[in-house]
Amino acid sequence: MSAKPRIERAALEVFAAHGVDGATTKLIAARAEVSEGAIYRHWKSKDELAIGLFMAAHKRLSDLIETEAGAVHGVAAKAAALVKAYCTAADEDWTLFSFHLLQLHHFLPYYQDDGRDPVTLVETIIKYAMMKMELPPGDPRVVAAMAIGVITQTAQNKAYGRLGDDALSAHAPLMTAAVLAVLKAR
Amino acid sequence: MSAKPRIERAALEVFAAHGVDGATTKLIAARAEVSEGAIYRHWKSKDELAIGLFMAAHKRLSDLIETEAGAVHGVAAKAAALVKAYCTAADEDWTLFSFHLLQLHHFLPYYQDDGRDPVTLVETIIKYAMMKMELPPGDPRVVAAMAIGVITQTAQNKAYGRLGDDALSAHAPLMTAAVLAVLKAR
DNA sequence: CATCAGTATGTGAGCATTTACTTGCGTGTC
């Protein structure tokens, strides 16, 4: 089988486990069962590899949010759809999503904020819902952060092995209720 | 002035900004305005320095949780006290707390789980409240994760510069309401 | 009070090792 996808998988795993700076090309190559040189056939540098993987996850998440939120009406429905979609996607490719979740801060300097990153998208949805009086007024940045935190911290704790082997989806109903409660709380 | 505290401050800043693996002893020394050798007068290795700083923050947070939660009765009061205490402490030493928050995953392998880490403490409080019928039944691990996420994600977004220069405490009332809503949601 | 060994602290040049990355070569495919 060709080496590129094997390298991508291996890199994802190693980056998720050791962080981008902690990961070595040697380790990635070993895990992918290729030589180090093989990596540089497909990427110019270790960082380019990391950024590529991260941006793919980031874009996939942004797209997921846009389509899921666009498909239904009302914040409550949007919240439910988003939670469910995130959980499902995370369960389907846990390595990708835990990498995205745990290594986010490494890539903050890179992505230009064009309003299409996940957090900003959620902020926009909330701001709009406040305008339409679906939600009580408040700082959308904070409300968005809190709502997102319900999901991300749960996912993080699962990544840290604190939730056993349950799928994240198993907790989706509870998380949905919690997110809705956060949105309405004041 | 003696070098040790200057090194600790510098290390905290550099670790918070670049991560433990991304930080170099050269950078830390430069920022502390000492030679690299000075670091090794006080710590055996870069990792020992990092672990020391992290554990100090970790213990401080655990102590804070135990005392604050022990001082009042009822989950609602405990939650309010904890949110306020965390916000205040974080504002007082933002560098320390953002380091703790952002670099947590690096140190997971190190701390033995003696039930005195912040997450487990919160889980215990919630479990107890459920037994006393103060909260509706549910998986305490998930409920704790969600409630904690309300705080940590907000703090994280502030660390990422998404909340402007507001003190975290400025949002404490809103966060308290949100945490309570999460605890009761089902 | 002066002295001086003992100790703690800081320096900066340098060392061994690791790391990301390169290069020359072989192999299979169109």
Added chain:
DNA sequence: GACACGCAAGTAAATGCTCACATACTGATG
């Protein structure tokens, strides 16, 4: 024969850490 792909060995730079030396403090001694 051109080209894409992969390998093994190698390179230059960076990194964590050490070591011989210098300096400042301490406190017991005469």
